[in-house]
Amino acid sequence: MSPLLAEIPYWGESLLRVLGGLVAVLLPAGTIVYVFLFKMMSFMQSRLGPMEAGPYGSMQLFAEVGKWLQKEDIVPERADARIFKMAPIIVLLSTFLLVVVVPFGPDALFTDLETGIFYALAVSSVSVLGILIAGWSSANKYSLLGGLRAAGQLIAYELPMVLAVMGVVIQAGTMNLQKIVVAQNSGSMFGIDAVGHPYLISQFVGFVIFMIAIQAELTQAPFDMPIAESELVSGYMTEYSGFRFLIFFIGEFATAGVFAMIASVLFLGGWGVPFSWFGWTSIDEVDNWMNFAGPLIMFTKMMLIVFIIMWIRFSYPRLREDQLQRFAWKGLIPVALANIMVTSILKVVF
Secondary structure, eight states: OOOOGSSSSHHHHHHHHHHHHHHHHHHHHHHIIIIIIIIIHHTTSSSSSOOOOSGGTTTHHHHHHHHHHHHHOOOTTSOOHHHHHHHHHHHHHHHHHHHHTTOOOOSOOSOOOHHHHHHHHHHHEEEEEEEHHHHHHTOOOOHHHHHHOOOOOOOOHHHHHHHHHHHHHHHHHHHHHHHHHHHHHHBBTTTBBBTTTOOHHTTHHHHHHHHHHHHHTHHHHHHTTTOEEEETTGGTTOOOOOOHHHHHHHHHHHHHHHHHHHHHHHSSSSTTTGGGGGOOOOOGOOOOHHHHHHHHHHHHHHHHHHHHHHHHHHHHHHOHHHHHHHHHIIIIIIHHHHHHHHHHHHHHHO
């Protein structure tokens, strides 16, 4: 048990974990929407974005949530109402399950699974079921096409994502996310430990593949064929309104934040800074204040990665379905396999 929770009863631990999970998912989602969707995209298009609700438009997000909560929740006449209502909850639930294994500090974590990255990659696939259910249960041809496109795309890009992570697992020698953080911050490159050993450098190819796969998993442009407005009228979300559409919207940006956290853990050292800065040699020597500074460091790295995701989203045109599939199967997967081979050889030699 974490020393921070040692004096707290089990029901208190459970409550803290639930509240922590809500903060870890919803706070990044709201920040991403305001900073990138409302402001960054506006600046890229030479406009200001929302300015009226709160200082500099900072309360616009609350106004949007209030608006969607007031809208009527419509279920199409021919839809399968029970699973139609269930679909957005499944998509958002997968995000909450995903954040469970992300470490935010030496003791600030929900759970410390030895197979943490394996669990994360498995749970991230659950959202595909929610999207397929949404597309099929809507009794709408646009929704069904969007759901099928999404399923094909997510399956195609999950494989390069898994293969990209394999390079990090081979190099760190563990699937435990906390140990991957420690390996990067306590390591050294060519005998120099001033910056530790962030896998962004030695696994740069894997990082690029992982980022492309994240873009596709989030169905963000240029991989947004499943919700192509000009063709499918928002795809699998076409028939959704009110609160259920809001859940899909929150799920999209919350998942972007959680995937960015996982990317920062795998390639940027997660919550840590190089241990040599403070004379630490192992995680047991890390000071307690890192449990408070760690989440801030993680949040900063997450925002940097989400900036890259949104920059790509706002800059590139949509790929055709055949181009999208060809890029995954004939481009990313062979490169990812080559990266694994090179990493394995270097691991054995050095």
